[in-house]
Amino acid sequence: MLSILIPTYNYNVVPLVLELKQQADELGIVYEIIVQDDVSQNFITKNTQINLLPNCSFAINTENLGRGKNINLMCSKSKYDTILILEADALPEHKSYIKNYIEILSKSNPNVIFGGVKYPETIPAKEKLLRWKYGINRETKSINQRIKDNYNFVFSWNLLLKKEILSQFPFPEFIKEYGYEDAVFIENLRLNSVPVMHIENFLIHHNNEDSFAFIKKSERAVENLHHLIALHKIDPEKIRLSKFYLTLKKLHLTTIVKAIYLKKKKQILTNLTSENPNLYLLDFYKLGYYCNLKR
Numbered sequence: 001m002l003s004i005l006i007p008t009y010n011y012n013v014v015p016l017v018l019e020l021k022q023q024a025d026e027l028g029i030v031y032e033i034i035v036q037d038d039v040s041q042n043f044i045t046k047n048t049q050i051n052l053l054p055n056c057s058f059a060i061n062t063e064n065l066g067r068g069k070n071i072n073l074m075c076s077k078s079k080y081d082t083i084l085i086l087e088a089d090a091l092p093e094h095k096s097y098i099k100n101y102i103e104i105l106s107k108s109n110p111n112v113i114f115g116g117v118k119y120p121e122t123i124p125a126k127e128k129l130l131r132w133k134y135g136i137n138r139e140t141k142s143i144n145q146r147i148k149d150n151y152n153f154v155f156s157w158n159l160l161l162k163k164e165i166l167s168q169f170p171f172p173e174f175i176k177e178y179g180y181e182d183a184v185f186i187e188n189l190r191l192n193s194v195p196v197m198h199i200e201n202f203l204i205h206h207n208n209e210d211s212f213a214f215i216k217k218s219e220r221a222v223e224n225l226h227h228l229i230a231l232h233k234i235d236p237e238k239i240r241l242s243k244f245y246l247t248l249k250k251l252h253l254t255t256i257v258k259a260i261y262l263k264k265k266k267q268i269l270t271n272l273t274s275e276n277p278n279l280y281l282l283d284f285y286k287l288g289y290y291c292n293l294k295r
Helices: 014-027 046-052 067-076 098-107 125-138 143-154 163-168 183-191 211-230 240-250 254-272 277-294
Strands: 001-008 031-037 056-059 082-085 088-090 112-114 160-161 195-198 203-205
Touching: 001 014, 001 098, 001 211, 014 031, 014 098, 014 203, 031 046, 031 067, 031 211, 046 056, 046 112, 056 098, 067 163, 082 163, 088 254, 125 211, 143 183, 143 195, 160 163, 211 240, 211 254, 211 277, 240 254, 240 277
Parallel strands: 001 031, 001 082, 031 056, 112 195
Antiparallel strands: 082 160, 088 203, 112 160
């Protein structure tokens, strides 16, 4: 009935698997939990214990596939007609997490359901504030906001969908680097008129990334966006960053933005790694970084 897919990289997935297994067992449903590691260096021994649990499996890729191709491979291995994609570093907000999805499936037959994302309420240490603040303000959206903007606030995790949909519209395997594979995947659903149902069935994202790592990850995402646009794999008008860049270009302001970015880069980074990071400065940093790439 339900195949739960969890791609992982350098993360202990055992607590998440145990929670999901307990919820599924209590419901008495037919299910499987597939965890697939994309050539990690850490937690291999710990995660191998998953193979001892009924209806659960843990496998390690022979080469690094990237998140999208990893999910596609798990989908091809799955046995059931409904897929639930999760993140390794997230946990259900409630004990009724699986039950909530099963109840909706029993009442209707939606193609895709997005349950939403939350972040822990506890404020983390200073060195991890930026990622947490970004998640709270940019990724945590109310059900009304998500319904209004529909595809703009759909992530490719906490996502329940029919296996035939994922098979027909798989994750883009040409994206090897971090960044914007979600955007390509979700845009493909939109272009093919695959409706997305929004519900409140949250996963709590326990992302422990420090600010420096998040900034570097953001840089890699901007680089990947630049690369994908150059390959005509992404319409720049569909991404907020590249769309804003095009507006600046029409106004002949990209050179000025790049100059400010290069001059103020050190000060901006000081703020972003401080006790009060400004997300608008993060936006400007990414825009300046993109302008600098376009030289």
